[in-house]
Structures are given as C-alpha cells and as structure tokens.
Amino acid sequence: MDEKEKHQKQIEAEASRWVIQMGSSNHGLAEQARLEAWRKQSTHHENAYQFARRTWEELAGLTVTSERRERKPLSPAVAKRAFFAKPGVWALGALAASSLLIIMTTVFFGVDPVTLMQSDHHTLPGQIRTVALVDGSTVQLNTETAIAIRFNERERRVALIEGEATFTVSPSQGGKRPFIVEAAGLQVKALGTEFIVRRNRAEVDVTVVDHSVEVGATHHNAPRPASILLNSGEGVHYDTAEEAGPVRPVNLERATAWQRGQLVFDRVPLSEVADNLSRYLRGRIVITRADLADREVSGVFRVDQLGKAVDIISAEVGAQSVQIPPFLTILY
Secondary structure, rough: OOOOHHHHHHHHHHEEEHHHHHHHOOOOOHHHHHHHHHOOOOOHHHHHHHHHHHHHHHHHHOOOOOOOOOOOOHHHHHHHOOHOOOOOHHHHHHHHHHHHHHHHHHHHOOOOOHHHHOOOOOOOOOEEEEEEEOOEEEEEEEEOEEEEEEEEEOEEEEEEEEEEEEEEEEOHHHHHOOOOEEEEOOOEEEEEEEEEEEEEOOOEEEEEOOEEEEEEEEOOOOOOOOOOOOOOOEHHHHHOOOOEOEEOOOHHHHHHHHHHHHEEEEEEEHHHHHHHHHOOOOOEEEEEEEEHHHEEEEEEEEHHHHHHOOOOOOHHOOOOEEOOOEEEEOOO
C-alpha cells in the first residue's frame, strides 16, 4: 500500500468515527463545527463522510427478511462494494448494524462505563500494564481488564471485575494477611508467589505459575464446590454451571505469552480466536458462517500486529473478510 492509499484509508477511518460520534447524543455545536471544518479539508474528506453516512444508514435499515418479503436494494455506491453485492448478505445487515451500535456505546470509553466506575485500575483494548500495590505485590493487567482493590487489616483482597491478570504476591509479615483474588463467586488464595486469573462473565480460569494457590467459593453457603489446591503448572476452569473442571497441566509458555506481547493458538476454534483478537482491537470480529466458527487455527501472533493476523487467519481457514472501518471486521 503506497502513501496515497494509506492517506485515503485514514480519511475513511476518520469519516466512520465522525459518523458514529455524531450519531450519539452527547455532541454539541463545537463538535458540529469541528466536523464541518474536517469535511471542508478536501473533496476526499467530504466524499468519505457521505459514503460512511450512507453505509451506516443503509446497514441500520436492513433487516432479516423471508424470501416472500421485498428486499430494499442498497444504493449503487454502497452495493458496488464486493461484500454487499454477494447473495445472502442481506441477513447480515441487522447483525452488522447491531454490532456497530453496541460497539459505539463503549468504544470511546475503552471499557464499559459501569465497570469503569467500579474499578480502581483498568486497561483499554490492546493495553497491557503493571500495577504496584501498597504491600509490594504487583498485578499485570491484560487487555480489557478491570480490578478493584479491597485491602484491610485482616486481608489483602483484589476483585477481578473482568479480564485477565497475573498476580505476583509479596509475603505478608507473619503471614497474618492472606492475599485473595475474587472473581465471579470464586476466591483464589495465594499460597505462593505467582498465578493468573481470567474471568469471562461467569466463567473463571486459574493458572499457577509459581508455588500454589487454593481455589474455593467466596462464601461457605455458595453452590461452588469444595476448595481445590493447585500447584505450579496446573490450572482449573469453572464454567457457568458453577462446576469445576478437572485439574489439568498447563503450558506456561503459552499461558504467559500475552505478557510478552504475543498470542499463541494451537488448534483453537476460530470462534475462540476471534473473541481473543477482539479483546485487543478497538472493535469486534464477527463470524457469519457456522462452518467457519469451528475451524481450527494455529499460530503465534504479535499483539501490535493483529491487523496482519486477521488476514493470515482468514487465509488459513478459507474465509474472506471485510472491514467496516474502524470498529468492525466480518469474516464470511
């Protein structure tokens, strides 16, 4: 891609951001004036804005229809794009529009506003950072992660609200203040120095990197199972049915790859890969074909080059992709 093409792509991405931003209810006269100034920079700016606006409006107007209902055609300017010209793509209109609307509500915050208010520390999409706690312990936050610190005189407790984090625990004086991480009704008590907890809604994964941890219910009367002891190189998964899977050996090189700015997949379903990549991108990857979702992906990808990763993975599984800049990628 030459410099002219890069510049045009940048203008198109900016146009999409303007359309989404002006579609919200929190812009004022100053914002409107900035948009008008942006559009007047060149005919390329104005054309890109008009195309993005038409695409947004027409996507939002598409609905899933039966064969007996009349389909409203897209305008020639939008329809000439190869993706929108394909048969059967009409049923994807509502999916694309709804996905964009959902993304619009959080993209300017990086995380859900409610989560933001609950947390003491958080990371944005694609961001990885380390937080030093007052007791000398450290927490390395993976992308889209939020934690709340709840230390008191009796214990050192950290709530993992969402995402994934590595906890490197400093021993307390006399061992009187245990270090505990809580996530979705579970608590992980440190008996050693380093472990990883990942939370995806009500599902929780615990991996021990060094020494051991004790995993159990947050409350004695909770439906979670009895405590489990995990040692270095072991992990356990808790699903939405509040059942613990078997203690399993964990490939620590793979489990800690994100700390080195890498994502490692070994025969992982495309649906899971797309979810993982989406956590690092300011936007979402949507799979529209059921047969694609289960296709397996293997590879090592750099977090700072995930745009290339999407192209490589698409070729590997025999899929095509289309980007609706800057927030949505559709695999079909």
